[in-house]
Amino acid sequence: MKKDEEKLNRRVNMQNHELEQVIKNADRAINNEDFDHLMEFYSEDATLVVKPGTVAKGKEQIRRAFIAIAEYFNHSLIVNQEKMAIIETGDTALVVAQAQLIANQKDDSEFSMERTATYVFKKDSTGTWRCIIDNSYGAEIIKN
Known part of the structure; x- marks a missing residue:
């Protein structure tokens, strides 16, 4: 029973999951x-929430959205994921x-924000x- 509890605790803590590095690499590509290179992290039919109420579907739309986001922030956006919790089942994982x-070069002001992001990943073939x-x-996205 003790081993099962230890195994469960390791799963709940989710430390050093391979997805942590995948996400850090994606952040580096954005930055x-x-x-x-960033498009390699997405499935062909992925969905990106550009902003609440606006989504990009598929790699081409997602790529265009990231280009527009970079332009909006005058090419100064830096993204970093601090803490992560990863819940995995089979070939699917939820990351919070x-x-x-x-962004320090935004036209109207310097920009800094912290968000609690959610991502869904799936292992391909x-x-x-x-x-x-x-x-x-x-x-x-559910707040008005």
């Missing part, structure tokens, strides 16, 4: 505006992350995790 967004839902707004 470097390497949108070709403390996301920090900073090669065993590679792909983001299928990217919602950096988390539960904020």
Whole structure:
């Protein structure tokens, strides 16, 4: 019973899950505006919440959305995921992350925001995790 409890605690803590590095690599691609590389993290039919009420579907729309976001922030957006909780079942995982967004070259003012983001990942046929839902707004999407 003790081993089962330890195993459960490791799963609940979700430390050092491979998705942590996947997400850090995706953040690096966003920060470097390497949108070709960034698209490797998404499934073909992925959905990105651009802002509450607006989504981009599929890699081409998502790529265009990231280009527009970079332009909106005058190419100064830095994204970093602080803490993460990862809940996995089979080939699907829910990630809840403390996301920090900073932009110091925005036209109207400096921008900094912390969000509790939610992401859904699915392993593809090669065993590679792909983001299928990217919602950096988390539960904020249901608020008016």
